[in-house]
Amino acid sequence: MKKHILVVDDDNMNLARTRIILGKDYDVLLADSGIEALVKLRNEKVDMVLLDIDMPGMNGIETFGRMKEFAADIPVIFLTASGLEEDVHSAIKLGAVNYLKKPYQPQELLKRVAQEFEKA
Template sequence: MQKRILVVDDDEMNLTRTKIILKKNYDVLLASSGMDALHMLRHEKVDLVLLDIEMPKMNGFVTFQRMKEFVEDVPVIFLTASGLEGDVVSAIKMGAVNYLKKPFQPQELLKRVAQEIKA
C-alpha cells in the first residue's frame, strides 16, 4: 500500500504541481486551508504532511499546533516562499522534521519526502 501524503496550501497551482510530482509514488490528499487539513487529519490516515506556512485565516504554524493536539506521530515538512530564517527556526523548534523553500525542484521534494517516509 502506498504511503499517504497530505499537502496543505492555499494556492491551487501549488497543490496541483505538488500532486503531479508525488502521485506516481504516493497517495496524495490535498487541503486548501488549515481547517480543511485538520478535518482530513481527523478522518484519514496520513503518513506525512507538507504544510505551507503563509495561508489566510489559519497559517501553517497554527495549523501545526492544532494538529499536534490529536495527531502526534505524523512528520511535517513546512513549505515556505519566504525562506526567512526565523520561519525556518520556528518550524524546527515546533517539531517539523524539515522545510522546503518554494518554488522547489521536483527532485528535491521527492528526496525530502522519501527521507522522512523512511525515517
C-alpha cells in the same frame, strides 16, 4: 501499499503541481486551508504532511500547533516561499522534520519525502 501524504497550501497551482510530482509514488490528499487540513487529519489515514507556512486565516504554524494536539506522530515538512529564517526556526522548534523553500525542484521534494519515510 502507498503512503498517504496530505498537502496543505492555499495556492491551487502549488497543490496541483505537488500532486503531479508525488502522485506516482504516493496517495496525495489536498487541503487548501489549515481548517480543511485538520478535518482531513481527523478523518483520513495520513502518513506525512507537507504544510505551507503562509496561508490566510490559519497559517501553517498555527495549523501545526493544533495538529500536534491529536496527530503528533505524523511527520511534517514545511513549505515556505518567504524564506524568513524565523518561520523556519519556529517550525523546526515545534517539531517539523524538515522544510523546503518554494519554488522547489521536483527531485528535491521527492528526495526529502523519501528520506523522512526511510527514518520511520
